[in-house]
Amino acid sequence: NAGVMQNPRHLVRRRGQEARLRCSPMKGHSHVYWYRQLPEEGLKFMVYLQKENIIDESGMPKERFSAEFPKEGPSILRIQQVVRGDSAAYFCASSPPSQGSYEQYFGPGTRLTVT
Amino acid sequence: GEDVEQSLFLSVREGDSSVINCTYTDSSSTYLYWYKQEPGAGLQLLTYIFSNMDMKQDQRLTVLLNKKDKHLSLRIADTQTGDSAIYFCAEWSSNTGKLIFGQGTTLQVKP
Numbered sequence: 001n002a003g004v005m006q007n008p009r010h011l012v013r014r015r016g017q018e019a020r021l022r023c024s025p026m027k028g029h030s031h032v033y034w035y036r037q038l039p040e041e042g043l044k045f046m047v048y049l050q051k052e053n054i055i056d057e058s059g060m061p062k063e064r065f066s067a068e069f070p071k072e073g074p075s076i077l078r079i080q081q082v083v084r085g086d087s088a089a090y091f092c093a094s095s096p097p098s099q100g101s102y103e104q105y106f107g108p109g110t111r112l113t114v115t
Numbered sequence: 116g117e118d119v120e121q122s123l124f125l126s127v128r129e130g131d132s133s134v135i136n137c138t139y140t141d142s143s144s145t146y147l148y149w150y151k152q153e154p155g156a157g158l159q160l161l162t163y164i165f166s167n168m169d170m171k172q173d174q175r176l177t178v179l180l181n182k183k184d185k186h187l188s189l190r191i192a193d194t195q196t197g198d199s200a201i202y203f204c205a206e207w208s209s210n211t212g213k214l215i216f217g218q219g220t221t222l223q224v225k226p
Contacts, residue, residue: 033213042119042203042216043158056213091157093214101212102146108157 004107019079025094121217133191137204144206
């Protein structure tokens, strides 16, 4: 059973470009979470999604950031018009529906660098 | 709001025991976790403890929970150089449904 997969692992964008980060949850998992890790800091919750639903987006910046988890395909975290402050590692986690969100399995992360 | 605090750095000699401490504020925390992160890598779940437990042991790892003081610790016995990493404490509450992380403790193991 493959783990949580994220791609790309590294992404470089110029200021003003768009960044798209993908996350494929573990097989059978229907809950996805996105976290951001700024340099020298812990992970901060961004958003919690189920298939076709945003459950909690209390950690998402109000502008430029959006997330989706369609019926088919991976979850996407989209950052429009990136700025240097968006440079961070973005981690996705997934959990099985029967266990709630307390057992979250993390992907390897996408490291975004904005130049 | 919820908050999780850790000391930032710990240095030990190879073969010694390491104890990493964490405090949290959310009294409704249901599960508490320890994750390990090596440079440039993702998070590896080391262990977690349910809030009605005081202690959990798994090979070289011992987790102690003092719920009254909202204090969690991770003890690593016979610390090896391969244990050098950043260790994150995290808590999960059924009220919020999300993991709240501390800022991480860098463990340096000297040969």
